[in-house]
Amino acid sequence: MxxxxxxxxxxxxxxxxxxxxxxxxxxxxxxxxxxxxxxxxxxxxxxxxxxxxxxxxxxxxxxxxxxxxxxxxxxxxxxxxxxxxxxxxxxxxxxxxxxxxxxxxxxxxxxxxxxxxxxxxxxxxxxxxxxxxxxxxxxxxxxxxxxxxxxxxxxxxxxxxxxxxxxxxxxxxxxxxxxxxxxxxxxxxxxxxxxxxxxxxxxxxxxxxxxxxxxxxxxxxxxxxxxxxxxxxxxxxxxxxxxxxxxxxxxxxxxxxxxxxxxxRMPTQRHIDRLIEDLNGDRPQCPVGLTTLAFPRRGETQQQNDKQPWVYLACGHVHGRIDWGRRGEERMCPLCRTVGKYVPLWMGNEPAFYYDHGPPTHCLVPCGHVCSEVTAKFWACTPLPHGTQAFNAACPFCATPIEGDPGYVKLIWQPPQ
Known part of the structure; x- marks a missing residue:
């Protein structure tokens, strides 16, 4: 034998x-x-x-x-x-x-x-x-x-x-x-x-x-x-x-x-990678500079790059980095003239924090972490202990306290022309 x-x-x-x-x-x-x-x-x-x-x-x-x-x-x-x-x-x-x-x-x-x-x-x-x-x-x-x-x-x-x-x-x-x-x-x-x-x-x-x-x-x-x-x-x-x-x-x-x-059943790291690939594959553009925007791959997110997408949090319009339009510490969106915070977008890379497999259509305010709508809604209404007595909703990806109501914004991307 x-x-x-x-x-x-x-x-x-x-x-x-x-x-x-x-x-x-x-x-x-x-x-x-x-x-x-x-x-x-x-x-x-x-x-x-x-x-x-x-x-x-x-x-x-x-x-x-x-x-x-x-x-x-x-x-x-x-x-x-x-x-x-x-x-x-x-x-x-x-x-x-x-x-x-x-x-x-x-x-x-x-x-x-x-x-x-x-x-x-x-x-x-x-x-x-x-x-x-x-x-x-x-x-x-x-x-x-x-x-x-x-x-x-x-x-x-x-x-x-x-x-x-x-x-x-x-x-x-x-x-x-x-x-x-x-x-x-x-x-x-x-x-x-x-x-x-x-x-x-x-x-x-x-x-x-x-x-x-x-x-x-x-x-x-x-x-x-x-x-x-x-x-x-x-x-x-x-x-x-x-x-x-x-x-x-x-x-x-x-x-x-x-x-x-x-x-x-929850999303995997490979699922997050595919989300990034799909977003980048659509080749979204900055509506002002007409440059192609792209999220850095997971593991390459230690610093901002030239293709980094940015968002006006008051309206959700996504652009490349723009250094003009300042109104004090805020910026005016060149598309709709709404004034608010202007921050870089970052992909939420921890699968355990997602509550579905939906597309990354929303970002949390004010940190700019991108995730699905269901995930954004859950964390925006979940009070977490802050310090020894306070309770505040916070982004699960970076612990930044959520600001405003509803605490998230739908992203509006400019398709390639």
Missing amino acids: AEATVSSMEVDEPMVYGELIVLGTNGSLPGGDRGRRKNSFTLKKRLQPNGVKPSKNHQVYDKPSNSDIYSSKEHHSVFYTLTRNVICVTYEPSSSTDMFQIGRSTEDPIDFVVMDIFPGASIPSNHNQNHQHQQSTISRFSCRILCDREPPYTARIYAAGFDTSTNIILGEKAPKWKSNGAMDGLTTNGILLMKPKRVSDNGIPDPAGWNEVSVNGGMYRLRETRSAQKPGSPMQGEDNVLVDGTLIDLCGATLLWRSAARMQ
């Missing part, structure tokens, strides 16, 4: 649970993806389960770091610091789940390293913009996701992640309480969730309100302020299960969850 060759052997790919994508990154981080610090992270079934589940409660009458439980490597633990003592909840291994951790730390327990996202940083003209250094509000060990290893492969999110000592410590300022005999709490700046509630007739999921998830996975209304010590009221009927389109805010960066099923 002939021996089976390696080429004839089937190699099973790990089962995919879903994917996390950082809003404000247009296909990659502004400074480039590096190791675990990247714009997206695919959660795949592990060779061996590493999930954990709550086991026992212990009282500790000293600092958590002085306890034997803290120094033990045999189990994971959560320490709740109270006024007079510390309650420690130990966790035991769970053979039915895989755990993935997200945070700012680059230490080994973190699977997906997430840094603060600055508005406009992914726009090529702003790529080298120096942002004033400020202390990050993203926790070093922000949150963890546990995925069931068996169908239907449910993914659940929990506030706080286990550190290099396999511990979570909630200090005195973090909200904490006992409910039905079990301890629970929130992290200092909180982990917020917004799930899509339903899909409207045009196929766009309606954005819902933001809520906060606890260390144990309970859902609560938002606190009065992001870091208030009093928790919001419990949310009846809400759970911490991640469904496609769920937004996760880490207070400094927002993540989009795409389910494995959605990943099979």
Whole structure:
């Protein structure tokens, strides 16, 4: 009998649970993806389960770091610091789940390293913009996701992640309480969730309100302020299960969850390439200079070029770059004499942010990122956390706050003559 060759052997790919994508990154981080610090992270079934589940409660009458439980490597633990003592909840291994951790730390327990996202940083003209250094509000060990290893492969999110000592410590300022005999709490700046509630007739999921998830996975209304010590009221009927389109805010960066099923149906990088090829293939012209306009290919968008299309945001007329017609900081469109902002157009290159396969007919205001009409409408009406208290719609490709109503404009191209 002939021996089976390696080429004839089937190699099973790990089962995919879903994917996390950082809003404000247009296909990659502004400074480039590096190791675990990247714009997206695919959660795949592990060779061996590493999930954990709550086991026992212990009282500790000293600092958590002085306890034997803290120094033990045999189990994971959560320490709740109270006024007079510390309650420690130990966790035991769970053979039915895989755990993935997200945070700012680059230490080994973190699977997906997430840094603060600055508005406009992914726009090529702003790529080298120096942002004033400020202390990050993203926790070093922000949150963890546990995925069931068996169908239907449910993914659940929990506030706080286990550190290099396999511990979570909630200090005195973090909200904490006992409910039905079990301890629970929130992290200092909180982990917020917004799930899509339903899909409207045009196929766009309606954005819902933001809520906060606890260390144990309970859902609560938002606190009065992001870091208030009093928790919001419990949310009846809400759970911490991640469904496609769920937004996760880490207070400094927002993540989009795409389910494995959605990943099979959403546009691909090749689809984006074809959109660019089709636009360029139509050979649109500047109606004034009569020069041919063209988007740079994906991967060649680090700077503007001579064929770069520009748009008057007040009317949507697309031109080449024109240096006259200024009205203060604004420009007058030479076709319709409408005065408004005049910006270069950039293709939205991250497929996960698209909500259909439609043509790139619209751009978001004021950044000029081009996408389909359905996609533009969704992001223009979706409030995202901004700072520690504000909520504003923002472009998913560059995190620039949306301006005006409706927050997008239909592009009017001049065909070749």
